[in-house]
Amino acid sequence: MLLQTEFAVLENAEAVRAEADGCLPNRERFAQYLTPSSVARLMASMIVNSPKEVRFLDPGAGTGILTAATVGTLCGLSKPPVRIAVTVFEIDNHLRHYLERTLMLCDELCDDRGVEFDVDLVGGDFISFACSFLRDDLFTGFSIPQFNICMMNPPYQKLPLNSTYASELQRVGINTANMYSAFVELATRLIEPGGQLVAITPRSFCNGTYFAPFRRNLLSSTVPTNLHLFESRTRAFEENSVLQENVILSCIKRVPKASDRVTITSSDGPELRDLATNTVELGRVVDPNDQEQVIHIEVSESASGITELMRALKCSLADLGLEVSTGPVVDFRLKDHLRNHASGNTAPLLYPAHFRKGTCEWPLDGRKPNAIEVNDETRRWLWPTGNYLVTKRFSSKEERKRVVASVLPEGQIRNELLGFENHLNVFHVAGSGVREISLLNGLCAYLNSTLVDSYFRMFSGHTQVNAGDLRRLPFPTRPQLRALGESYSPSLTQEELDLIVNSVLFEGDKTMAKKSHLAVNRAKMLASALRVLKELDFPREQQNERTAYSLLALAGLTPDKRWNEAAAVPLGITPIMEFTEKHYGRKYAPNTRETFRRFSVHQMVQARLLICNPDKPERPPNSPKTIYQLESDALHLLRHFDTPSWSEQLSKYRVRVKSLRDEYERARAKTRIQVNVSETQCISLSPGGQNVLVKTILDDFVPFFTPRGHVLYVGDTDQKFAHFDESELKRLGVTIDRHGKMPDVIVHFKRKNWLVLIEAVTSHGPISPKRRKELSELFSHSTAGLVYVTAFLDRRTLTRYIREISWATEVWVAESPTHLIHFNGDRFLGPYKD
Incomplete structure (x- = not known):
């Protein structure tokens, strides 16, 4: 028998997982997305306490990699547990052989460390067993088990309301339409007081009315200790093409205390190469006064500042006498009544495409109809003409703005009735227009601000902007909105708009105004650096915040500067990370230094944007003395960003950079x-x-x-x-x-x-x-x-x-x-x- 080390047990378990992942005949049926070893290791690192006797639960074990990560972590402690008893559930018989192999690895490690290891492998579905436990019947008289550590990667699957599972869950007081939330809620009931739950799930539960009961139940019985956000929607489970923003939630089963703090980490993908950290008070994650208990994920000091600013606004939408609803016209249900062109018996039908740059452009020549017939079948879905404000319901996560608002003033489209299609959110008063156009203009300015956009991204991982999400935003007062409305114009630049919003919202409070100015400028400089990387045709793997911050640091661009002030600042990797934390509030873990070098700066050197060791070209790139500096032509180009001459300068740069690369290669050849x-x-x-x-x-x-x-x-x-x-x-x-x-x-x-x-x-x-x-x-x-x-x-x-x-x-x-x-x-x- 080969002795297992704590590291080797997870590496071997990963090899088992990779083997199984290549052949999962029941993947779709059971929504199987096996956890990568790097994610499993991160989850296990969140374990807070190590009881002498560990009673461990993995309710959807798969190949057992979460069990292996936990056992490896516990056995690697200076004082490992005396006994580890694991209970693992796996519904798919095809995976049982792989699971048994992983459990054997765990047994070998425990045997080597002198830790007693017991296994209860349950070949069945966790929901039915857990509901039986909780009802305390139909299960041969067993008492409810009390686990002290639970790790899970539950199935990401809808739960039909008429299913057997839904019925079983309702019998124990759980009403949910999603498998992963059912797993989490059941597990919290099976964990003893003081026990810990760590789960990787979609981010979708963090906000929205749909998951509000689940959040209330979870947060009334547990306290979050760690939150990890995978910021890419494609990479946490990229082997399986999962398009979902994921989070890891770690929580302890106990009553919250005033001193509770939550460690928030984030990374682009499962490799955890760009791990950023931020520790905040629990009240910053979940506002105790929020009835819906929405979870805010503040990944940086800058994000924390945004939350503070938004919570200073005390008005709700209801306080303003306004409502927001999804557009009532569902076009495919009324397709027989849609028309490409308006006529005497039609009403204008407005789609997201009709709203551009803060205004309405109707009609349009395109694929979508411009009108809907007015008759007994359609009339109830149409609203009277008036002043309305609309936002688009869907946007790409990579778009510059998540909330895009436009005003439709009364009289712009001359018709008694209007149709708003279902892909719009519409601000109104009881299904009619808003009388004060200045109020709507002010609301439009506010919703289009960088402040709102940054805040919205913190609690919503969707590309969808729901009416419910807009409804629960904090809003300025009516006088503030009117003041914004008087200064608002769709022709304002983003910078001009943000200055107006900042001056109106925080007039008379210099401290808050300064914080707002810093937070907004941080967000804008980051967004603009990402645009630069995109327009310079960097691969998508480098179009991320880590590379953007590296570019800003090497250009010496603090949040209060503009691109025409860019400089060629010679910096090493550690100073780049220090600059990012000091000026942009984003703190990266020390062990991400190599990630900055290999996956951000290296590519900028290859693109000839940077020069490596301009003072001493023969110095090895991995030397602690290595520095990087913007190449002179690249610096000249960056100083033209966001100016009318940018496109022309970019074209010239692309021609020049090819000859520079050739020259650079000739120079490097001498040191090869x-x-x-x-x-x-x-x-x-x-x-x-x-x-x-x-x-x-x-x-x-x-x-x-x-x-x-x-x-x-x-x-x-x-x-x-x-x-x-x-x-x-x-x-x-x-x-x-x-x-x-x-x-x-x-x-x-x-x-x-x-x-x-x-x-x-x-x-x-x-x-x-x-x-x-x-x-x-x-x-x-x-x-x-x-x-x-x-x-x-x-x-x-x-x-x-x-x-x-x-x-x-x-x-x-x-x-x-x-x-x-x-x-x-x-x-x-x-x-x-x-």
Whole structure:
């Protein structure tokens, strides 16, 4: 039996998950989206207390990766529990074999750590069992179990109101139409006082009337300790193409206290490379005076400032005597009455496309009809002409604004009746227009402000703007709205509009006005930096806040500056992160430094936007002294952003940057590392980084351990396939997918017919159990035996990664080039059968 380490148990569990995820015949039926190991590790890290005896519940276990992450975390503590008793539910028999394999890994780890490990694997659906527990009947007299830790990734699935599940839930007092909220609510009832629940779910439960009862029940019995937001709608479960903003919620079952604080973290995707943190009072997450208990996710100090400003506004929509409703005309239900052109017996039919830049443009030539016939069947869906304000119900999350408002003044469209289509939200008074046009103009200015847009994004993860969400916004007073209305014009720029809103809302309060000015400017500068990245054609992976903040830092643009004030500020990665926290209130975890370098700054260097080490080009990119600076032509371009000359300057820059890249490559070629891959062939690798180690592997490891070995592949950070003998690999039965994750060096040791796969580790990536499985699959058709080697420059680096290294692999350290460390035991260097 191989001993498990805390790290290895999760890596091996991830390998099991990856294997199962490739074949899930019941994925759609059971809404199965298996948790990636990085997410499971983050969830397990949120465990607050470790009881001596852990009673653990995983109600939708899948392959058991959440159980593995929890057991690994608990066993890694200086004082691990005495006993871990796990109860896991899994409805899909197809997954049982994978789940049993993971539980065996957990058992091995606990046995090694002297922790008693008990398992109750229930092959059935959690809802039925939990409802039976809670009713205390039909379950052979068992008493209600009391768990002290629960981890879950529940199914993301609707729950029909006429289903058996809905009936069972109603019998225990739970009314919900969604499986994931049912799982969470049942689990909170099965957790003992002081116990902890950690769940990854869609963000949709955080706001909206639909989930209000669920939020009230959850927050009346538990206290949130951690919230993690996956800001990308596609990446938390990107392997399964899930289009949903997800959150991880950790909470303790107890009564809230005044001193309670919530740690809020966020990242773009499941790799958690760009982890940002913010700690706030519980009252900032859930307003105690809010009847709907909406959950606000303030991912930064800047977001916290927005919440403070909005809560200073005390009026509700009802206080203003106004209502907001979804447009009453559902076009597909009345399609026989729709007309492309208006006539004597029709009313104008208004769609979102009719509203642009704060005004109404009707009629339009396009795919949508412009009119609806007025008759007995349609009349009840039409409203009298008047002053109305509308917002679009749907917007892309990547659009500049989530709330887009426009005013339709009475008389602009001359007709007794108007039709508002269902994709609009309409502000009105009892189904009629608003008498005061200045009030509506002021409301339009307010809703189109950066302040409202930033606040709305904090509690709504949808691309949909519901009437209910608008209804629960705080609003200025009537006098304030009138004052805004007097100054409002659709032709105002966003900056002019925000200045007016700021001066009217916080007139006489210099402190709040200053806070508002800072919060709005932070949001606008971030949005504009994202636009720059998009217009410079950066890949979508770099069109994110981390890269935008890096650009702002390197341009020296604090929130109070404009792009024409951009400068070429030489900065290293840590100063970039410090600038972001100081000026934009976004605090990134210290371990994201490498993420900034590899996934933001590196791409800007490749695009020739930045120069790496302008003072000393031969300095390795991963040196602690490395600095970056805006290239002079890039700086000139940025100073024209948001001006009439931007498009012209951008075109010129694109022509110029190509020649700059060529010139840059010629300069870099002089500092490249020359390595011999055979007696007759020499290649060059980019300077610094792991390539210093790659050269040592080729110069020292290959001649000593694989004499006369044939080097088939060498990778480079600049060029993935720096050297590639594709025909020889094919002769050995290996066909390479160029998108596959290759090792750094591949050598064919012909004398013994071994294919030696070598990973060069300087800052990341030894051959872990997961990586070993990936490589074994990538080279599964090899007729040569596979040997796995992790190479390090020195022993100090080895000690940082030793817990991650897989068994049945080799380790080579460059400072002792004639020695090899073998991980496991019956023989030394050679291939192993899995």
